[in-house]
């Protein structure tokens with residue numbers, strides 16, 4: 087609580103009294119603290135690849151260019167780090183558009199089965215490489231839903247790519263759509279991968295929060311995938327949650343309201 091006193095002056099008495107203003111600043115301070123933390127995180131995330139790029143270009147300049155094989159490897163590293171920065175900045179821009187509510191949803195009717203099959207297909211090459219079995223299931227009676235298809239595709243891509251990243255070879259990924267009730271569709275992406283320790287579960291949707299920073303970085307993660315998914319689902323009036331058991335697997339479930347306008351829905 088911030089207290090400010092303003093004295094009241096009267097010519098004949100000097101100070102005649104004062105006005106005290108009590109202001110609750112906890113919320114303001116929390117907001118300010120989280121903003122500062124966010125800026126520090128962004129700076130750090132950008133600085134890491136930039137430092138790598140700097141040292142590798144220096145090494146090239148200092149003679150590595152003369153050794154074609156070495157030079158090739160160094161250029162690959164530079165390219166990877168540049169791609170990481172582009173991903174990071176793209177994610178940040180996306181988040182900032184979602185934050186400012188600038189990103190209007192472009193709602194159209196979408197076929198649920200087709201949407202889930204397509205996300206599985208987008209990752210089928212990587213799944214084959216890791217010998218991961220996949221299953222797509224859509225409960226009987228579900229056909230279309232009114233959503234911003236590009237944004238929900240982004241959510242599904244983020245969830246399936248996480249499931250792929252954190253599931254070892256030979257695992258499985260299930261993508262399912264069910265009716266939670268007559269007004270709500272529930273979509274889940276489940277894997278039987280490494281899982282998440284209990285202590286991290288509360289913070290997993292925070293921007294840049296990762297269980298294992300090094301592992302996430304190596305996998306090309308930005309630490310923003312779940313935050314972006316959460317913002318998109320919130321904008322649709324839905325809810326997203328994550329359940330996980332260390333060493334057993336992870337299931338992320340999000341809901342979407344079924345709108346009856348336009349004759350679609352279930």
Ligand code: ADP
Pocket residue numbers: 244248249252253277279280281282290295296297298302303306307308309310311312313335336
């Ligand atoms: P990242 O880009 O690091 O994957 P996300 O926001 O998508 O960022 O996820 C945050 C963190 O949550 C990850 O770094 C990882 O530690 C954990 N995580 C997310 N999905 C899974 C999953 N399916 N299995 C295990 N851990 C996961």
